[in-house]
Amino acid sequence: xxxxxxxxxxxxxxxxxxxxxxxxxxxxxxxxxxxxxxxxxxxxxxxxxxxxxxxxxxxxxxxxxxxxxxxxxxxxxxxxxxxxxxxxxxxxxxxxxxxxxxxxxxxxxxxxxxxxxxxxxxxxxxxxxxxxxxxxxxxxxxxxxxxxxxxxxxxxxxxxxxxxxxxxxxxxxxxxxxxxxxxxxxxxxxxxxxxxxxxxxxxxxxxxxxxxxxxxxxxxxxxxxxxxxxxxxxxxxxxxxxxxxxxxxxxxxxxxxxxxxxxxxxxxxxxxxxxxxxxxxxxxxxxxxxxxxxxxxxxxxxxxxxxxxxxxxxxxxxxxxxxxxxxxxxxxxxxxxxxxxxxxxxxxxxxxxxxxxxxxxxxxxxxxxxxxxxxxxxxxxxxxxxxxxxxxxxxxxxxxxxxxxxxxxxxxxxxxxx
Amino acid sequence: xxxxxxxxxxxxxxxxxxxxxxxxxxxxxxxxxxxxxxxxxxxxxxxxxxxxxxxxxxxxxxxxxxxxxxxxxxxxxxxxxxxxxxxxxxxxxxxxxxxxxxxxxxxxxxxxxxxxxxxxxxxxxxxxxxxxxxxxxxxxxxxxxxxxxx
Numbered sequence: 001x002x003x004x005x006x007x008x009x010x011x012x013x014x015x016x017x018x019x020x021x022x023x024x025x026x027x028x029x030x031x032x033x034x035x036x037x038x039x040x041x042x043x044x045x046x047x048x049x050x051x052x053x054x055x056x057x058x059x060x061x062x063x064x065x066x067x068x069x070x071x072x073x074x075x076x077x078x079x080x081x082x083x084x085x086x087x088x089x090x091x092x093x094x095x096x097x098x099x100x101x102x103x104x105x106x107x108x109x110x111x112x113x114x115x116x117x118x119x120x121x122x123x124x125x126x127x128x129x130x131x132x133x134x135x136x137x138x139x140x141x142x143x144x145x146x147x148x149x150x151x152x153x154x155x156x157x158x159x160x161x162x163x164x165x166x167x168x169x170x171x172x173x174x175x176x177x178x179x180x181x182x183x184x185x186x187x188x189x190x191x192x193x194x195x196x197x198x199x200x201x202x203x204x205x206x207x208x209x210x211x212x213x214x215x216x217x218x219x220x221x222x223x224x225x226x227x228x229x230x231x232x233x234x235x236x237x238x239x240x241x242x243x244x245x246x247x248x249x250x251x252x253x254x255x256x257x258x259x260x261x262x263x264x265x266x267x268x269x270x271x272x273x274x275x276x277x278x279x280x281x282x283x284x285x286x287x288x289x290x291x292x293x294x295x296x297x298x299x300x301x302x303x304x305x306x307x308x309x310x311x312x313x314x315x316x317x318x319x320x321x322x323x324x325x326x327x328x329x330x331x332x333x334x335x336x337x338x339x340x341x342x343x344x345x346x347x348x349x350x351x352x353x354x355x356x357x358x359x360x361x362x363x364x365x366x367x368x369x370x371x372x373x374x375x376x377x378x379x380x381x382x383x384x385x386x387x388x389x390x391x392x393x394x395x396x397x398x399x400x401x402x403x404x405x406x407x408x409x410x411x412x413x414x415x416x417x418x
Numbered sequence: 419x420x421x422x423x424x425x426x427x428x429x430x431x432x433x434x435x436x437x438x439x440x441x442x443x444x445x446x447x448x449x450x451x452x453x454x455x456x457x458x459x460x461x462x463x464x465x466x467x468x469x470x471x472x473x474x475x476x477x478x479x480x481x482x483x484x485x486x487x488x489x490x491x492x493x494x495x496x497x498x499x500x501x502x503x504x505x506x507x508x509x510x511x512x513x514x515x516x517x518x519x520x521x522x523x524x525x526x527x528x529x530x531x532x533x534x535x536x537x538x539x540x541x542x543x544x545x546x547x548x549x550x551x552x553x554x555x556x557x558x559x560x561x562x563x564x565x566x567x568x
Contacts (some may be wrong), residue, residue: 097545165490246428353481354483355457355459355481355482356457356482357482357484357543357546358426358482358483359482361422361425361540361543362422362426365422372457373456373457373458374458381458387457387458387459387460388457388458389478416422416426416431417431417435
């Protein structure tokens with residue numbers, strides 16, 4: 001393809017950020033009298049009007065419990081809930097809706113797998129591999145499991161740029177390795193991990209792999225069949241959807257072999273005091289009344305993201321990342337933590353002699369929302385021997401003007417402490 | 419509060435940049451460690467207590483401007499005070515930073531501590547301002563382990 005073609009594609013695909021911003025009511029908010037500059041998208045994303053209105057409409061016109069009543073509203077609610085599952089299936093390109101389990105979020109999805117897979121397949125002396133850059137939610141469930149089963153947790157290290165050292169990964173694999181669980185995009189470093197390669201390596205040894213997509217889902221198109229992962233998990237609220245809803249994708253042949261996670265209504269076919277027959281997939285893993293409106297809201301969010309398109313999202317977010325990185329690098333006392341060659345639009349940084357919390361509070365005076373702290377990745381902080389970082393994370397509704405405001409804000413922080 | 423100088427007053431910035439009593443104490447009678455897991459603030463507090471009087475106090479560690487300044491100002495204020503007085507000062511200070519101080523209370527009686535009044539507008543920063551004080555109370559009680567704000 002020649003340059004003109006490339007330009008044309010870019011032109012056709014370029015998104016109109018100012019038009020997109022109109023879809024998000026909260027972006028018109030004033031914080032401390034100043035226009036909100038929301039740069040904490042890795043923590044949670046804002047919600048477009050269509051999601052908010054869809055959820056309101058459900059409660060105003062369609063609310064009932066699912067899979068139970070014979071009445072009209074229950075029928076509508078059940079239909080909408082199951083339609084949402086189909087929207088998620090298509091979005092992830094999963095083979096069937098049986099592979100899509102609604103959960104509370106990424107954390108619950110990982111706990112579900114650690115519990116059920118662990119119960120059935122992990123025994124004393126077995127090994128589970130994670131990485132040094134995992135979020136606590138992809139460390140602690142495995143730690144609990146290892147403690148219970150007397151299994152071992154093995155850690156893939158990363159280099160000082162924040163890139164996983166894959167040669168070390170291969171060295172960690174042994175005939176005792178029973179599971180690999182890896183983050184797709186690091187929430188504190190921004191690193192995009194070569195997950196396809198990791199999955200290929202693990203599958204060569206017939207080891208199942210879970211990919212934590214909490215941070216990748218809003219930035220990258222996911223095709224679970226192309227990736228080949230056995231599990232893929234993410235949260236709805238980081239994809240412009242509501243909180244309290246998330247997705248566990250699992251390959252059908254593995255999910256079928258797992259015991260239920262929680263017992264209760266909806267996950268059963270029949271119950272007697274002697275014997276309970278569990279429901280089929282995916283309901284086997286959905287005990288109790290589910291987050292119906294959450295699922296419907298998430299499906300609306302997915303439709304919204306698809307209407308913008310991942311191709312233009314990626315191009316635009318890369319522009320933001322490059323622009324922000326270049327501008328921040330010009331501040332002499334600022335150091336970026338996480339300089340992997342492939343990154344999502346997430347920038348962690350520290351400033352000489354200024355604690356991240358003070359950076360966060362002073363930026364807040366300017367209406368700028370960033371995250372400060374260890375980002376639930378304390379091992380990452382330990383690697384760099386720092387207590388915390390400040391983190392700006394971008395998405396497709398952010399603008400270069402907002403990045404300019406961030407830079408001005410940081411200069412103000414430095415002035416206060418000079 | 420829209421002026422950040424109301425929170426980051428000169429006194430606070432000065433103490434955070436040049437903390438007082440910022441050293442280890444070899445002959446301390448009481449030692450305690452304070453930790454705020456949320457932001458990683460981490461201080462060691464050293465006390466020399468004789469006959470119920472805090473004869474000497476020092477600290478060492480790392481944290482944000484608010485927590486460091488609070489620790490620094492605390493050490494300069496409680497030095498020479500009785501344990502009872504120190505506890506009373508903490509109670510008033512705690513009321514001040516959590517915005518629960520009595521309307522009739524004379525804030526000036528708190529001396530330098532009054533500069534932390536702006537913290538009450540920032541609930542998440544209350545832990546920063548009180549970390550050193552909580553650590554002090556635990557040190558005086560000889561409570562083992564790390565004082566955590568969580």
